[in-house]
Amino acid sequence: MIRINATRYFFWLLSCWACITPLSGFANIDDFQDRYFAEVDGSTWALHIDSSHTFQHRVTAKLQMGNTRERYLLIGNIRGDRITGSYQKPIGISHSSEELRFELRRLDKNQVELSLSNALGENFSKITMSADNHKNPIDTAILGTWYSVAEPGASASNPYLGEEWAIRFGANGELCESLYLVDTRTQKNHQDPCSQPASQRWKAVDGKIYTAAGEDWQLHFNYRLMGGRLVVSYPSGKRRVANLAE
Incomplete structure (x- = not known):
């Protein structure tokens, strides 16, 4: 008969649970659409979730605020119905060291709520965006x-x-x-x-x-x-x- 040390077995189970629990808490990126749009102050905002650069729970997205001069790169983690992380202008364009934060919350199959804020939690904007995979924003x-x-x-x-x-x-x-x-x-x-x-x-x-x-x-x-x-x-x-x- 093989005798199993109860303490070692407990910690083995605990380590396995730690490995699988984070992944089980993350939603599938397929729950989100590729493109979302919103009209903000007379201009079109477009959010493109780049599934080709998404690995497990790490998500990359691009946000265009009306025109080509207002493009941002979003990098965050997906958990449940939310993607949270930081955003900035592409390298070579931005000279600011301020940390900008975002949260993308999935409302339903075709809508998300995008919140933008700084490191202190001061909100810049909160908008609802709708999916449209057939629409391409005009720059x-x-x-x-x-x-x-x-x-x-x-x-x-x-x-x-x-x-x-x-x-x-x-x-x-x-x-x-x-x-x-x-x-x-x-x-x-x-x-x-x-x-x-x-x-x-x-x-x-x-x-x-x-x-x-x-x-x-x-x-x-x-x-x-x-x-x-x-x-x-x-x-x-x-x-x-x-x-x-x-």
Whole structure:
């Protein structure tokens, strides 16, 4: 007969329970939707829970407060119907050392309540957000017409000619884009990219611009805003930098 030391057996059970109890207290990330939206002071807030960067109870999410200049990275732990943790602007953008806290509470299948506060527990905002996996927020910061700076050397026959790129993002979802040659010695006479009848639909998703003329959406380019400039990179590797029209 094998004799088991009762004390050692008790502590063995206790250690096993300690291993499994935290995991059992955490909800499955699948209980939350991928995207939630809310209208706040006339602008659209979007929350994207990044399941590809979620491991066990650790959750990563992105919050966009109306435009591309107000993006935050949220990192927290999920327990039951709540995700709690800290949030900050992406590295390289934020220079603040203040600790910002958040809590995301699941109200039902399609709604969550987002609370934002500082380390002292002082609330900045508390909003209810609704799920919509088919909706993609429009980055209002890129609305308008953008022109690149033409550099000479676009033509072998005329060294003063430069290539200028123009693009317009319409609030109605219409995109116009054109490419033309200008004389870099003279004052710029920008052309209207929408002067041609051809246009496409556009949408912004996580730093990418997708366009469609029919039903199928295609990646057009990646983009980011840097110092008030629009920096785009195409799948081919080509890069453009443009300024917003005054």
